[in-house]
Amino acid sequence: MPARGKLIVLEGLDKAGKSSQCKQLAAKLAAQGLKVNAISFPDRTTPIGRMIDAYLKGDDQQDDHAIHLLFSANRWEVAAKIRADIDAGINVVIDRYYYSGCVYSAAKNSDSLGLAWARKPDEGLPRPDAVIFLGISQEEAAKRGGWGGEKYETKAIQDRVRELFVQLQSVEPEKQDFVRIDAGQDLEEVAEDVWEAVQKVFKRVDLHGEALRVVEPWSAESVKAAGGESRVVAGAVSKAAATPKNGFSTPEPAKAASGTLEKRSLKPQWGPDYETPSSDGRRIKIQGDGMGNRKTTEKNWWEYE
Numbered sequence: 001m002p003a004r005g006k007l008i009v010l011e012g013l014d015k016a017g018k019s020s021q022c023k024q025l026a027a028k029l030a031a032q033g034l035k036v037n038a039i040s041f042p043d044r045t046t047p048i049g050r051m052i053d054a055y056l057k058g059d060d061q062q063d064d065h066a067i068h069l070l071f072s073a074n075r076w077e078v079a080a081k082i083r084a085d086i087d088a089g090i091n092v093v094i095d096r097y098y099y100s101g102c103v104y105s106a107a108k109n110s111d112s113l114g115l116a117w118a119r120k121p122d123e124g125l126p127r128p129d130a131v132i133f134l135g136i137s138q139e140e141a142a143k144r145g146g147w148g149g150e151k152y153e154t155k156a157i158q159d160r161v162r163e164l165f166v167q168l169q170s171v172e173p174e175k176q177d178f179v180r181i182d183a184g185q186d187l188e189e190v191a192e193d194v195w196e197a198v199q200k201v202f203k204r205v206d207l208h209g210e211a212l213r214v215v216e217p218w219s220a221e222s223v224k225a226a227g228g229e230s231r232v233v234a235g236a237v238s239k240a241a242a243t244p245k246n247g248f249s250t251p252e253p254a255k256a257a258s259g260t261l262e263k264r265s266l267k268p269q270w271g272p273d274y275e276t277p278s279s280d281g282r283r284i285k286i287q288g289d290g291m292g293n294r295k296t297t298e299k300n301w302w303e304y305e
Helices: 019-030 049-054 065-075 079-087 098-106 115-122 140-141 155-168 187-208 222-223
Strands: 006-014 036-040 091-095 131-134 178-182 276-278 283-288 293-296 302-304
Touching: 006 098, 006 187, 019 036, 019 091, 019 131, 036 098, 036 115, 065 115, 098 155, 115 155, 115 178, 140 155, 140 187, 155 293, 178 187, 178 276, 276 293
Parallel strands: 006 091, 006 131, 036 091, 131 178
Antiparallel strands: 276 283, 283 293, 293 302
16 A cells, blocks of 8 residues: 655744745655645635735735634635545645644734634644744844735734744644754755655654544643633623514613623613414504514503513
């Protein structure tokens, strides 16, 4: 039975040279007579990818949670193809994966979007056999052409991303995946280090007959190590609309000073009349006040639903 393909991901901060190293690695694998498929995320050619592209270029605005889910959906678009390639003996090399998705979203410092929340949508994706992390200093990255052209290419974001990558690499099971390489070296030196690391991964997987893994949910210990569950903004109240049985919408409850919810005291504002048959066949005219109350004209009583 032929060996399965290997899943290799290259990660790192912006301008660390990931795209260049992915191309070189794919070329070296092909030169060895191995089948290879190179993928880059986000894939900006898909409908979801085009939305992400507009966001990254500043042409569109998105809620932080919404854009994060779009990034994840962009990865899920090709998850089945990745698995099929691996099963067919095709090696897959990926430029950025869910690791970047987690840290770049969490770098926005939203109270409700931490590493644990950001990782959730990617549970079940194919898990790489190794993540080659290209480490580079902020100063060196800034010297490379084209830096600062997109939304996340700011010093504040990149500094926070660097911190979060360190944190992510200390959490199980992600800490098992990372192989760190100094990307501040010459291009060819970095390529040699990447190739050496990848050869070790190939030997390990084939020697032990390792199956392709999936991204598993974090344990409670991992969630804690990653900073805990996302916090909900203090005092926030859900605004989900309630609809009573009579079909009239219910106003949002008032919030008391103590933080508890209390029923509003409002003078009924009667809505349009409608009729319904009674048990003895008569037609009874009913009015609703938009608060879940209704009044019949014949019985002169109130009913609260």
